[in-house]
Amino acid sequence: MTTHPIALHPRRGTHDPLPTSPPRVPGSVRRTASVEAVRPDGLRGRVILTGRGRDLVTGADGVGRVAGSAGFTMEVGYLTSRTVDTITSDPEIPGLDGLRGAVAGPGFRARLNEIAPAERDARSLLYLLLDDVPGAALVSGYAIIAGGERVKAQRVARHPAADQCAGWASDATIMLEINSGGNTPVPTGPVSPPLSDDADPIAWHELPDLPPHGMRRHRRLDVAPSSDGLLTVDQHFRDMHVSGEGRATVLHEYEVHARVEPGTWRVVDIEAVPRVLPWVECPAAVASARRLIGRSLADVRTEVREEFRGTSTCTHLNDQLRSLADVVSIADLMPT
Template sequence: MTSQEQRRLQGYRGAPATVTPPRRPGSVRRTTTHDSLRPDGLLGAVTLFARGRDLRTEIDGGATVLDEARLEVEVDYPRRQVRRIVAEPAQPRLAELIGVNASAGFRGAVAEALPGERESGSVRFQLLDDLPTALLVSGYAISAGQAPLPAPVPRPRSGLQYPDLCAGWIAEGTLMSRLTETGVVPISDGPLAPEVEPADPLGWHEHDPLPPHGMRRRRRLEVWRADGIVRVEGFFRDSHRSGDGVETVVHEYTVHATVDPDTRRFLTSEAEIGALPWPECPVAAASAGRLAGLPVAGLRTEVRRNFTGRSTCTHLNDTLRALEDVGALLDHVR
C-alpha cells in the first residue's frame, strides 16, 4: 500500500443534493461559484474565478437580474499573497488588495478597501468574503492529485487550523489522530457529486465547466414569503474534480430557516448534511439551530465571535454567515 493510499479515508456520506428546486414566483435567488484552478501545476499559483448573480422571479414567472459580479484573483502558492485581482464591474480600490495575504487578514483588508460594501449585501462582497475559505479548501486538490508529499512534520498549530477548531478537528478525532501518527493531513474520499444544474437555464448563473484538478465552491441562497413568514434556503457544496474527470463532494450542507418579516429575526434554522470529510463532523449540524432568535443584521460578526469550537463546523459557519444577506435580498422579494 502506498503512502497516498494509507492517507485516504472515507468521509461521512449523507445524501448529496441531486436537484435545484424550481424558482418560486416572487422569490429572490443568489447563486455564487468559486473555482480554484492551478494552471501551472498542482504546486503552482492558484487562480480563483468567482462569479455570482441575484435573480428575482416575478409573480408572472418572468425574471429580473438584480445584481451580478465576477472576480478573477491570482494567488501565490504557498505564501498565499494576492498577485492580481480583476473585477467586473470594475472597482479601482480592489487594487489595494494586491500583496495582501488571501487567507489571514483578508476580510479585514476588504473592509478597509471597500468601506460600506458589507452593509450593501452585494454579490461582490459575498464573493470576496468567501474567497479565503474557498482558497483554503482548494488545497485538497494537491493531496488528492498525489502531488509530492512533504516530509512528516510535527502537528501544525497555525492560526487557521488547530486542535478543537471545529468538530472535524477535535483533538482525539480521526483527522487529528492520523495527523499525529503520520505528520501529514489525511485525505477524505467523498461521494460522487450529483449534477445540480437544473433544466431551467436561469436556475444558476453562467459559469465554465470545472477542469481536472479543479475545486469548486458553490452556493445558492433563496428567499421568499409564504404563510406570513420569510422562508430561507441556503445550499453549499465544495467539490473536487480528479485528474480522471470524476467530481466528488468534499463538503455539503443545506440550511433551511424562517425569519420574522417584521423583526427580521430568525425563527427557526436547521442544517441538512449532504457530505462531510470526517466521521466526527455531523455533530456540528446542530449548531445551525442556534440562529433562532438572532437578528439577520450583523450575523457575520455574531457567528465569527460565538460559533466556535468542537460543536461547530467552519464551513457551516460560512454558510450561516452568508445568511446576513437575507436582509438585502428580502428587500427585493415580491
C-alpha cells in the same frame, strides 16, 4: 467528467449530495454564487480564483428576471505565501487594488472591509464573492493532496489547527491519523450531481466545466414569502473537486433551512442539514446553527465570527451561516 467509483475512506462522513437544485418559487429571489480555483501551471503553481454570481427574481407568473450580477478574477501565489498578486472585479470597486499583497487567508476579510465598507454594509453580491476568498483558497489546497502531492504533517500532540472545529477535534480522525502516521488523511467524497436543471436553464448562473484538479465552491440562497408573513430561507453550499482523471466529487455540502421575520430579521427557526462531510465527527456541528434562533441576521456575520468556535462548530458551516446576512439585502428585491 467521468463518474466511476473510487475507494472511500472508512471513516468518511455523510455522503448524501443534493441531486439537483429545487424549483424556483414564484415571488422569490435566488442569489447564486461560485468561486472556482484552477492551477494552470500544475499543482504547485499559481492559483487563479474566479468568482461569479447573480441575483434572479422570479415573478408571480414564474418568469425569472436577472436583477444583478458580479464577478472577480484573482491570481494567488499559493505555495509561496498565498498572497494576492492581481485582482479585478465587475463592478469595479475603487481601491480594490489595495488587496494586492494581502494573504488570501487570515486578515483578508479585515483588509477587504477597510477597502470596501460600502459593499459590506450593502451586503452586496460582489462582497459575498470576495468574502469567500479565504475559504475557497484554503479548500483549493485539497487539489494538491488529492493529486498525490502529499505533505508530511508534524507528528505532535497539539497541531495548530487542533480543536478549531468538529473535524479537527484532538480525538477526531484527522488528528488521530496525524499522530499515528504523520500524514493528514485525504478525504473522499461522492460523485457530484449537477446543480443545474435542464428543465430550468436559468436556475443558476453560468458554471463552466472545470479542468482537472479544479475546484469550485457553490452557494445558493433562496428567499420567498410564506402565508404567515415570515420569510422562508433555503440555502445550499457545496465544494466540488475534479480529479486528474476528470472525476467530479463533492468534498463539503450543507443545506440550511430557516424562517425569518422581515424587518427585524429575527430568526424564528433554523435547521442545518449535513449532505456531504469529510469525517464521521463533522455532522455533529449542525446543532450549532440553532444558536441563531432569536437573533437578527443583520448582525450574523459578526456574531458567528466572534462566537462560533471550537469543536461544536464547523468552519464551512460557519461561513454558510455568516452568508445568511444576505437575506437582508436580497429580500428588498422580492416582487410585490
